[in-house]
Amino acid sequence: MVLSILKRSALGAAICAAMIGNAAADDVVKKAEAELARYRAIPKFEAPGAPFDAKACMAGKKILSVPASSTIPFLSTINKATARLAKDIGFHFQVWENQGQVSQWVQGLNYGASNKFDLIEMLAGADPRAVEPQIKAARAAGSKVVAAHLTGFEQAVPGGADGVVPIDYKRAGELLGWWAIGRTGGKVNALVLIVSGALSTDSMMDGFKEIMAKNCPSCKHAVIDAPVSEWATKIQPAVQAALLADPTINAIVPIYDSMVQFVLPALTITGKAGRIPIGTFNGTPFVIGLVQSGQVEMDIGENLDWIAHGVLDSHMRRLCGLGEIKDPKIPLLIFDKSNAATAGKPPVDSKGYGDEYVAGFRKLWKLQ
Amino acid sequence: MTSAKREDANRAAQGPDKGQVWIDRGERYGLIVAWLAVIAIFGAIRPEVFLSWANFSTIFGSQAVLVVVTLSLIIPLTAGDYDLSVASVLTTSSMLVAVLNVTHGWPIGAAILAALLVALLVGVANAAIILYFRIHSLIVTLGMGTFMHGVTLWFSDSQTISGIDLTLVTAVIATRLFGIPLAFYYALIVALVIWYVFGHTAVGQRLLFVGRGREVARLSGIKVDRVRFGALVASAGLGGLAGVLYAGTTGAADPSSGMTYLLPAFAAAFLGATSIVPGRFNAIGSVVAVYFLVTGITGLSILGVSTYVQDLFYGAALIVAVALSQLVRGREERLT
Numbered sequence: 001m002v003l004s005i006l007k008r009s010a011l012g013a014a015i016c017a018a019m020i021g022n023a024a025a026d027d028v029v030k031k032a033e034a035e036l037a038r039y040r041a042i043p044k045f046e047a048p049g050a051p052f053d054a055k056a057c058m059a060g061k062k063i064l065s066v067p068a069s070s071t072i073p074f075l076s077t078i079n080k081a082t083a084r085l086a087k088d089i090g091f092h093f094q095v096w097e098n099q100g101q102v103s104q105w106v107q108g109l110n111y112g113a114s115n116k117f118d119l120i121e122m123l124a125g126a127d128p129r130a131v132e133p134q135i136k137a138a139r140a141a142g143s144k145v146v147a148a149h150l151t152g153f154e155q156a157v158p159g160g161a162d163g164v165v166p167i168d169y170k171r172a173g174e175l176l177g178w179w180a181i182g183r184t185g186g187k188v189n190a191l192v193l194i195v196s197g198a199l200s201t202d203s204m205m206d207g208f209k210e211i212m213a214k215n216c217p218s219c220k221h222a223v224i225d226a227p228v229s230e231w232a233t234k235i236q237p238a239v240q241a242a243l244l245a246d247p248t249i250n251a252i253v254p255i256y257d258s259m260v261q262f263v264l265p266a267l268t269i270t271g272k273a274g275r276i277p278i279g280t281f282n283g284t285p286f287v288i289g290l291v292q293s294g295q296v297e298m299d300i301g302e303n304l305d306w307i308a309h310g311v312l313d314s315h316m317r318r319l320c321g322l323g324e325i326k327d328p329k330i331p332l333l334i335f336d337k338s339n340a341a342t343a344g345k346p347p348v349d350s351k352g353y354g355d356e357y358v359a360g361f362r363k364l365w366k367l368q
Numbered sequence: 369m370t371s372a373k374r375e376d377a378n379r380a381a382q383g384p385d386k387g388q389v390w391i392d393r394g395e396r397y398g399l400i401v402a403w404l405a406v407i408a409i410f411g412a413i414r415p416e417v418f419l420s421w422a423n424f425s426t427i428f429g430s431q432a433v434l435v436v437v438t439l440s441l442i443i444p445l446t447a448g449d450y451d452l453s454v455a456s457v458l459t460t461s462s463m464l465v466a467v468l469n470v471t472h473g474w475p476i477g478a479a480i481l482a483a484l485l486v487a488l489l490v491g492v493a494n495a496a497i498i499l500y501f502r503i504h505s506l507i508v509t510l511g512m513g514t515f516m517h518g519v520t521l522w523f524s525d526s527q528t529i530s531g532i533d534l535t536l537v538t539a540v541i542a543t544r545l546f547g548i549p550l551a552f553y554y555a556l557i558v559a560l561v562i563w564y565v566f567g568h569t570a571v572g573q574r575l576l577f578v579g580r581g582r583e584v585a586r587l588s589g590i591k592v593d594r595v596r597f598g599a600l601v602a603s604a605g606l607g608g609l610a611g612v613l614y615a616g617t618t619g620a621a622d623p624s625s626g627m628t629y630l631l632p633a634f635a636a637a638f639l640g641a642t643s644i645v646p647g648r649f650n651a652i653g654s655v656v657a658v659y660f661l662v663t664g665i666t667g668l669s670i671l672g673v674s675t676y677v678q679d680l681f682y683g684a685a686l687i688v689a690v691a692l693s694q695l696v697r698g699r700e701e702r703l704t
Contacts, residue, residue, distance in 0.1 A: 071624070073526045225675055232625030233434075233632060234675055236617075237662065240426045241669030245417050258528060258622070265617045268541050269429050269549060270422065286530040286620060293531065346470075346531070 025186035028215050032182030036334060039175060039300070043331035043353060045360035048313055049322065054365035057320035058091040064117040064143075065093070066108035068125025069100030074284065074304065075124055077349050078149075081308035088367065089316075102130050109145070113138035119315050124149040125198070128159025135160050144318060148311045152203025153327065165314040165328055167307075169200045172281045172300050172332055173207025173255070179279040179298050180251045181216050188212065188219035191242050193235065193254040193263070196225045204255050204281070222246070226259075235262035236269075243270045252278045257287040257299050264295055283335060288347040291340040298336045301343075303353035306330055309361045316365075395693060399643035399653070402689075403660040410667030417670055425547040431662045432540075432551035433458075433614045437633040438640070438658055439558050440606030442649035445637060446566065447599040448579040449505035452630065453494060453513035454607040457487050459626035460520045461611025465536070466529040466621035476533035480612050487608020490516060491601035498600065499593050505600070520623045530620035540616025551613055555655070558606065562651035575599060576648070635686045636661060642693035661685060 065082065067075040079095045086093030094117075096108030105126050112120040113134075120143050122128055128135055128147050135145045139162065147158060148165040157164050180188045192208065194201050212219050222242060226234045235254075243249055243266065252267075254260055257280040267273040274294075280287065283301020290296040310328035317325055333353055335343060342352035362368045410418045417423060437454060444451045461483040468479035490512065498508045534542075541549040566572040577585040578595045586592050610629075615621050639661070640654030641647065664685065665678045 071521055071526050073528075076526065222672065227675075230628060230675070232628045234678070236430055237666055238669045238675065240430060241666050242672075244420070244423050244426060245414070245670040245672070261528060261530070261618050261620045261622065262625075264619060265430070265541060268537075269426050284528065286528045289530050 028186045029182050031215065032178040032186075035178045036175065036182060039332055039334040040336070040339060043303075043333055043357075045357040046329040047360065047364050048310065048325045048327065048329045049317060049364075051364050051366060052317070052320065052322055054089045054316055054367065057322075058089050058316055060091070061119075061319055062092040062094070062115075062117045063119045063121060063315060063319075064096060064108065064112040064115075065121045065123050066096045066098070066105050066112070066126050067123040068127075070095070070097040071099055072125075073349075074282070077304045078123065078308045078311075081305045081350075082312055085308060085312055089365065105131050106134050109134035109138050113141040113143050116141070117143050118319055119144045119146060121311070121315060122147045122150070122161070123311075126150075127199070128161040130159070132159050146315060146318065148314075149307060151199045152206075154206075155199055155203055158199060163318065163324055165311045165325070167200070167302070167330060168327075168332065169203035170207035173204030173209075174211045175207075175300055175332065175334065176204070176253050176255065176279055176281060177208040177211030177215075180221075180253060181211070181219065183277050183279070183297070184219075184250045186216055186219070188216055188221065188251060189246070189248050190219075190221040190251040190253050191224065191239065191249050192221050193224045193226065193239070193252070193256075193259050195228055195256065197227075201255065208253070208255075221253075222249075231259060231262055235259055236266045239263050239266035240270050243267075243272055243276075250276060252276055254278065254280045256280070257282040257284050257296075260287050260290060260296055264290075283333070283343075285343065285347040285349055288335050288340055288343045288352075291335050291337065292343075292345065292347070294337070298334055299340075301333050301335050301352070302330060303333070303350045303357075305350040306353060306357050309357060313361065313364070395642070395646045396644060398692065399639070399656055399660055399689060403656060403663060406660065406664050406667065410663075410670065413667075414670055418667060421547060423666070423670075425544075425549075427659065427662055427666050428552045429541065429544075429549035430617075431658055432549075432555040433610050433617060434629060434632055434636065434662075435555035435655055435658050436558055436606055436610040436613060437629045438636040438654045439555075439562055439651060440603045440610065441633055441637045442640070442651065442654055443562070443575070443606070444505065444596075444599045444603045445649045446575050446579045447596050448582065449498070449596055449600060451494070451509045451600060451603040451607075452506065453490065453509040453516060454603060454610075454633070455627045455630035456513035456516040456520070457490050457604050457607035458611040458614060458629060459621075459623060460490070460516050461487050461608040462615040462621040462626055463520050463524045463529075463611075463623055465612060465615040466532050467524055469533050470529050470531050476536050480536070483612060484605065484608045487611065488601060488605050490607075491604025494604065495597040495600040499597060517623075517627065524621075524623045526623055528620060528622035532615055532619050532621070534619075536612070536616040537619045540613055551617065554613065558609070559651040559655045566650060567645075571595075571598075632661070632682070635682060639686050639689050642689045646693060 065079055067079055070076055083093050098104035109131055120138055138145050144162040146163050147161050149167050151164045151166050152169040153166045180190045224238045254263055260280055277297040279298040281300040283299055287296055287299050291299050307330050310330040314325040314328050344351045440454050464483040465479045468474040468482055469476050494509055494512050498505050540551045543550050574590050574595050577590055578592050582592050614626055636657040637654055640657035641649045644650050644653035664681045668677055
């Protein structure tokens with residue numbers, strides 16, 4: 001009799017614990033959904049600072065951009081948009097075209113310094129830590145050197161540069177974490193693909209890990225680290241091996257969306273195509289196309305034209321003595337099956353984010 | 369006759385001794401033994417995963433592109449020429465398939481034919497410049513590869529293009545035979561054709577003679593330039609085929625990533641030359657070399673080691689295999 005009661009009590013306790021556990025999992029899934037929902041709506045324009053007369057303050061000034069590589073469409077699109085804005089405002093803007101070699105960045109910095117550019121921008125991956133002596137020389141020659149779209153809000157100015165125009169990479173990492181939690185019902189066993197050494201990776205992974213640690217301590221993730229130059233040869237076999245080694249992997253998170261191209265064949269070959277969801281970051285048009293076709297579930301995008309406006313706003317304020325902008329207010333937008341079509345068919349850069357920001361910046365810069 | 373000469377004559381009359389036979393076999397099949405050893409080691413550590421058919425079908429099915437690139441390299445290498453443009457041809461070919469099919473709406477068959485035609489034209493250009501101006505193939509193909517990379521960046525507008533006709537994806541990796549994607553069998557067919565041509569046809573023999581000594585080949589009546597021309601065009605054609613397989617594997621194409629196949633393919637070609645027909649670039653040895661390297665890397669990935677360890681394995685395997693082969697060759701020379 002006593003034994004029977006004890007057994008029933010134990011069973012009851014186990015059921016209660018399971019119910020409490022399920023309720024907690026439901027709560028965290030709801031929380032994840034709420035976090036993601038905020039980023040599905042077309043973003044509103046927020047001014048990064050007070051209005052100023054851009055034409056007056058930029059008259060006679062010169063900016064040189066040294067992108068990580070001109071062959072990366074992401075960067076050439078931003079550069080083209082900035083060139084358009086510079087023409088409109090009326091100052092000299094030049095791009096140091098290069099193919100991603102550090103020696104070419106060195107040339108760019110030397111050119112900027114010797115030609116008295118007021119500001120030299122190292123754009124999105126052109127890492128100041130690789131060219132510290134040249135930055136020192138450029139600053140000594142009177143140029144301000146700014147790393148744009150490289151660091152997260154919480155990271156320090158790298159490589160002796162004057163400053164940064166940060167991006168909320170940490171928030172992007174957090175959203176990837178929330179997506180994984182929501183998609184797996186709070187039972188994440190994710191495969192995360194990273195590129196170590198990049199400041200943006202550090203920031204995104206900090207965000208991802210924090211969300212996991214705070215909201216889903218029992219969740220786990222494995223990491224595959226592949227340098228950009230070896231994506232074609234390393235990602236596919238590494239993902240295949242990981243899926244074979246752990247068949248319970250239930251989400252794949254390539255933190256940069258161009259990695260997806262090499263993840264998809266791994267899923268097909270291991271017979272898991274369409275069974276493991278992919279969530280990623282960048283909003284590259286071809287990946288939004290994969291969202292449209294259902295091969296990728298979520299892509300967190302950035303509007304390249306908005307980046308050009310936000311970064312330039314920050315540079316102009318720095319050159320005109322209007323202070324340093326801590327948050328250029330460049331928003332993130334989640335593309336999934338609910339809104340991927342708004343990016344166009346086939347998707348194109350900067351589409352789907354609305355255009356309120358264009359008028360917003362023009363008003364902010366007193367161009368109208 | 370000196371005593372040394374008498375010993376040599378006796379040895380020749382008796383045929384190769386047992387030790388020599390075993391050395392020959394060791395060299396010929398050493399890489400296969402090493403491959404089996406790698407399988408045994410990883411199989412012992414993670415038997416439930418590594419020894420599964422799913423793992424082997426994945427290993428075989430996912431490296432067809434690398435196999436075809438490696439095979440494309442061994443043709444000019446046998447004739448004494450280098451083709452450093454093959455990775456660029458691969459990239460151009462895959463990108464052309466994507467641009468013509470997705471952006472311009474060409475049927476996939478026509479896009480593939482156009483890509484292969486362009487690849488062959490690059491081979492013709494390589495050969496014409498090398499043979500007419502008598503410039504080393506290393507220089508010409510390096511320049512041509514860089515030039516084609518620029519062309520690819522230009523016509524693709526540096527964009528990655530997805531959404532290639534699913535017919536190609538189905539024909540390359542989605543359809544399976546014995547659980548292995550068809551891409552593997554395409555690569556195998558290419559290997560068998562090259563094996564047959566190299567070992568059982570006059571063309572193969574001429575290729576080898578030209579590679580071993582152009583002057584001797586010329587004096588023997590072989591049309592050396594014609595042989596070298598054919599080898600370079602065949603290499604580019606196979607590079608184009610590799611590009612089609614690459615596009616079919618990923619269902620997309622980008623203007624840069626295919627370039628990374630060049631060094632692994634050269635590594636596999638040189639590693640393959642240490643086995644099956646030691647001292648010669650050979651098709652079966654190349655295929656074994658690719659799968660030996662891929663098996664090792666897959667095993668390391670399954671164990672979860674960092675990717676830099678894969679590079680260590682790749683580099684060390686190549687150096688050790690070639691060094692051992694040279695060691696055996698040295699012994700062989702002393703024995704005979």
